[in-house]
Amino acid sequence: MIPEIGHYALILALCVSVVLGSLPIYGAAVGNSMLMSVAKPAARGQFLLILLAFCCLGYAFADKDFSVLYVAATSNSQLPLHYRLAAIWGAHEGSLLLWVFILSIWMVAVSFFSTHLPEAMRARILGVMGLVSMGFILFMLTVSNPFERLIPAALDGRDLNPLLQDPGMVIHPPMLYMGYVGFSVAFAFAIAALLGGTLDATWARWSRPWTTVAWCFLTVGVAMGSGWAYYELGWGGWWFWDPVENASFMPWLAGTALIHSLAVTDKRGGFKAWSVLLAIFAFSLSLLGTFLVRSGVLTSVHAFATDPKRGLFILVFLAVVIGGSLILYAWRAPRVGLGGGFSMVSREGMLMANNVLLVAALGSVLLGTLYPLFLDALDLGKISVGPPYFDTVFVPLMTPAIFLMGIGPLAQWKKASLPELATRLRWAFGVSLVTALALPLAMGQWTPLISLGLMMAIWIVTTSAVGLRERLAHADGSSLLGRLAAVPRAYWGMLLAHCGVALFIIGVTMVKGFEVEQDLRMNVGETATIGGYTFQFDGTQQYKGPNYIAARGTFRVSQDGREVTVMYPEKRRYNVQNQTMTEAAISPGLLRDLYVSLGEPLDDGAWSVRLYHKPFIDWIWGGCLVMAVGGVLAISDRRYRLAWRRKEVDVPAATQMARQTVS
Amino acid sequence: MNRFLIPFGVFVVVVGFLAVGLTLNPRELPSPLVGRPAPDFSLPQLHDQGKVLSSNDLKGKVWLLNFWASWCGGCKEEHPVLIHLAQSGEVPIYGMDYKDTREEALTWLRQWGNPYLVVAVDALGRVGINYGVYGVPETYVIDKAGVIRYKQIGPLREDILQGKILPLVRELQNQ
Numbered sequence: 001m002i003p004e005i006g007h008y009a010l011i012l013a014l015c016v017s018v019v020l021g022s023l024p025i026y027g028a029a030v031g032n033s034m035l036m037s038v039a040k041p042a043a044r045g046q047f048l049l050i051l052l053a054f055c056c057l058g059y060a061f062a063d064k065d066f067s068v069l070y071v072a073a074t075s076n077s078q079l080p081l082h083y084r085l086a087a088i089w090g091a092h093e094g095s096l097l098l099w100v101f102i103l104s105i106w107m108v109a110v111s112f113f114s115t116h117l118p119e120a121m122r123a124r125i126l127g128v129m130g131l132v133s134m135g136f137i138l139f140m141l142t143v144s145n146p147f148e149r150l151i152p153a154a155l156d157g158r159d160l161n162p163l164l165q166d167p168g169m170v171i172h173p174p175m176l177y178m179g180y181v182g183f184s185v186a187f188a189f190a191i192a193a194l195l196g197g198t199l200d201a202t203w204a205r206w207s208r209p210w211t212t213v214a215w216c217f218l219t220v221g222v223a224m225g226s227g228w229a230y231y232e233l234g235w236g237g238w239w240f241w242d243p244v245e246n247a248s249f250m251p252w253l254a255g256t257a258l259i260h261s262l263a264v265t266d267k268r269g270g271f272k273a274w275s276v277l278l279a280i281f282a283f284s285l286s287l288l289g290t291f292l293v294r295s296g297v298l299t300s301v302h303a304f305a306t307d308p309k310r311g312l313f314i315l316v317f318l319a320v321v322i323g324g325s326l327i328l329y330a331w332r333a334p335r336v337g338l339g340g341g342f343s344m345v346s347r348e349g350m351l352m353a354n355n356v357l358l359v360a361a362l363g364s365v366l367l368g369t370l371y372p373l374f375l376d377a378l379d380l381g382k383i384s385v386g387p388p389y390f391d392t393v394f395v396p397l398m399t400p401a402i403f404l405m406g407i408g409p410l411a412q413w414k415k416a417s418l419p420e421l422a423t424r425l426r427w428a429f430g431v432s433l434v435t436a437l438a439l440p441l442a443m444g445q446w447t448p449l450i451s452l453g454l455m456m457a458i459w460i461v462t463t464s465a466v467g468l469r470e471r472l473a474h475a476d477g478s479s480l481l482g483r484l485a486a487v488p489r490a491y492w493g494m495l496l497a498h499c500g501v502a503l504f505i506i507g508v509t510m511v512k513g514f515e516v517e518q519d520l521r522m523n524v525g526e527t528a529t530i531g532g533y534t535f536q537f538d539g540t541q542q543y544k545g546p547n548y549i550a551a552r553g554t555f556r557v558s559q560d561g562r563e564v565t566v567m568y569p570e571k572r573r574y575n576v577q578n579q580t581m582t583e584a585a586i587s588p589g590l591l592r593d594l595y596v597s598l599g600e601p602l603d604d605g606a607w608s609v610r611l612y613h614k615p616f617i618d619w620i621w622g623g624c625l626v627m628a629v630g631g632v633l634a635i636s637d638r639r640y641r642l643a644w645r646r647k648e649v650d651v652p653a654a655t656q657m658a659r660q661t662v663s
Numbered sequence: 664m665n666r667f668l669i670p671f672g673v674f675v676v677v678v679g680f681l682a683v684g685l686t687l688n689p690r691e692l693p694s695p696l697v698g699r700p701a702p703d704f705s706l707p708q709l710h711d712q713g714k715v716l717s718s719n720d721l722k723g724k725v726w727l728l729n730f731w732a733s734w735c736g737g738c739k740e741e742h743p744v745l746i747h748l749a750q751s752g753e754v755p756i757y758g759m760d761y762k763d764t765r766e767e768a769l770t771w772l773r774q775w776g777n778p779y780l781v782v783a784v785d786a787l788g789r790v791g792i793n794y795g796v797y798g799v800p801e802t803y804v805i806d807k808a809g810v811i812r813y814k815q816i817g818p819l820r821e822d823i824l825q826g827k828i829l830p831l832v833r834e835l836q837n838q
Contacts, residue, residue: 073736158736277670284674291681311685319678326671333667370680377683578734578762 006056007147013049020130024123036123067153076159078547093146124192159576176221180286182214187283204265216631223624234582247289254282257358270339350408406463428462453509460502493634504623510616531613702793709782716783733771741818749778758782
């Protein structure tokens with residue numbers, strides 16, 4: 001009964017989305033405010049319906065209702081409750097429901113935080129989002145219904161893929177989808193602006209915070225996916241340039257470019273058409289990612305079970321949504337006009353160069369991801385494109401982008417003077433160059449790439465310091481604290497996000513340059529030493545988990561004769577799918593990770609073992625986190641809080657009075 | 664020429680490729696073993712542990728070798744196709760129970776039906792390694808001389824069976 005209620009709620013949500021996608025947009029076109037006012041309640045109603053569907057599926061999982069095909073396929077009676085709930089998004093059908101659910105959350109958020117927008121704009125935005133959700137709900141109801149029954153019911157379920165039975169996997173997909181789907185807001189703003197012909201600085205001002213929030217979620221989501229690959233796959237790597245990883249990285253690159261281009265549109269009125277195009281790109285790439293993961297067009301470790309009918313549906317959907325928006329763009333954008341002129345040496349110029357580089361990087365990742373498909377389609381053979389290609393194209397594109405990242409924030413708008421910039425930055429440059437050359441030597445190994453990486457990281461930090469110092473010198477306030485407080489949070493956010501990139505680069509550089517890896521056979525009692533740490537293998541014990549049996553190894557780790565930690569890597573065998581999983585043991589640290597994973601059992605209790613010493617690897621994810629915090633700080637800026645507070649004028653006078661009495 | 668149409672043009676090309684991509688299967692890799700002699704094996708049988716199934720005994724006829732396991736979802740998916748093929752009697756199907764336990768395999772066959780003439784047990788997956796098995800299910804067409812003529816990675820479907828495998832089997836049987 002409960003699954004049928006969920007199914008029914010989805011059908012109703014489809015009906016609501018048809019209304020939401022048509023009436024308000026039509027109303028905005030003809031200026032009928034009654035039709036436009038449908039948007040808000042429809043968006044909220046749709047949220048409630050999808051919430052209901054989502055809860056019904058969650059209930060089916062919690063209740064172990066194996067008469068629901070999807071529940072039987074992705075869970076098992078022995079699976080613990082929290083993983084049963086996470087199994088909602090453990091496979092294709094349920095993750096689509098999560099997609100739509102998150103889309104409806106964003107819609108509700110827009111309906112609440114858009115009271116300052118003109119009614120036509122709001123109606124169009126919600127309408128466009130309604131159209132997108134209509135496509136996805138239709139997709140679910142036609143070829144990917146999560147509520148489909150299995151009659152007679154299975155005795156027990158086939159269990160969740162053991163790779164996904166992990167705390168990281170519980171929150172990674174919702175985070176990632178918050179980011180992916182969040183770009184639908186920027187997309188809807190862009191389409192609404194194109195439809196209404198009101199493509200101006202105000203449009204950029206409104207869509208900026210939404211873009212930044214989505215970008216923050218995506219940053220954390222991608223970082224979590226990378227962290228998951230690091231500790232769960234047991235290969236010790238953190239990024240594999242797998243098609244599905246690329247699918248999440250491409251929207252991130254587009255989103256990053258969009259944030260910077262919107263800044264120009266907001267402040268200077270320039271790059272309008274370009275910002276709109278980027279907003280369309282960011283969301284299109286999210287959709288493309290959905291297509292790549294679910295259509296079976298590319299091989300990937302992440303690919304969902306595939307079905308040609310589903311692939312065809314998403315492709316048609318993709319063609320309609322993206323094709324339609326690009327035609328709309330081609331039709332409307334020529335009338336937008338250009339912003340104010342600027343010289344190449346100016347903040348606009350540098351942000352433009354940064355955008356070109358980011359989009360070029362995006363293009364090269366897209367090309368590398370789709371290249372095997374292109375060749376196969378042209379019957380030129382089967383190949384796979386791997387990390388060597390991506391590393392080769394990525395580093396040369398990012399190096400100048402990061403160099404510009406240091407200068408851009410210091411340059412004046414419109415026209416800056418190159419000699420003057422050079423004078424202001426000579427110390428930053430000198431310090432970066434000298435440290436970058438000397439530091440690797442002090443650490444005992446010098447390669448050009450290590451120096452380059454360190455130089456970029458230090459360059460970001462020193463130029464940020466120069467920028468901050470100049471800001472403080474011009475800020476009002478007598479004390480240093482007062483002047484620090486006078487610096488707007490948006491500026492702090494930018495500095496922090498940029499420094500996050502620096503931390504990230506340090507992590508990557510140090511891991512690439514200094515990691516030590518050993519594959520070896522270890523007998524019980526034997527020791528091995530890497531990176532100054534001695535690992536003693538004390539053998540393995542069998543133990544029984546809720547739905548698996550495991551061999552757990554014990555490694556005593558000591559440094560200079562002192563025991564530092566004990567590590568317990570596992571080799572698990574999951575009962576239902578009879579799949580073995582490697583659970584690496586990781587001892588994290590600010591300056592290094594120790595990483596042990598069990599290979600295969602050999603004779604006499606010996607095992608093949610893989611040991612890693614990975615310096616600074618946690619800085620990779622720490623850097624991403626700092627970037628996201630920077631984003632959060634930026635949207636907590638005064639101007640957004642003011643816009644928020646202005647609304648309180650609408651609050652009934654009695655409440656205001658009450659508040660005053662209390663204070 | 665409207666330069667604002669360029670993004671749309673690029674997109675149309677990409678969609679064209681994606682559409683072609685949908686009709687292709689990236690998993691359909693040319694196996695280096697196709698055209699080579701099938702690796703020999705001699706393994707205990709599933710239903711009668713005392714007996715052995717040896718690839719040498721099968722010389723002189725065209726046969727299918729199907730790697731499967733009770734724990735594999737794709738095997739359940741292709742199972743009706745195999746049963747249907749077995750009932751037609753066109754070509755003998757030999758099963759290779761891959762990295763599985765005997766009880767579970769027997770239960771599975773009892774529950775869903777047994778399309779195989781004989782099932783051999785490859786408990787450690789050694790034979791699977793010789794055949795280059797990526798994952799189950801996989802199906803090989805082996806000719807009278809013991810040469811692999813075709814390899815199907817992933818579940819068999821009726822259209823693959825009718826379109827590729829059966830025509831090939833008939834051709835090989837007539838040789």
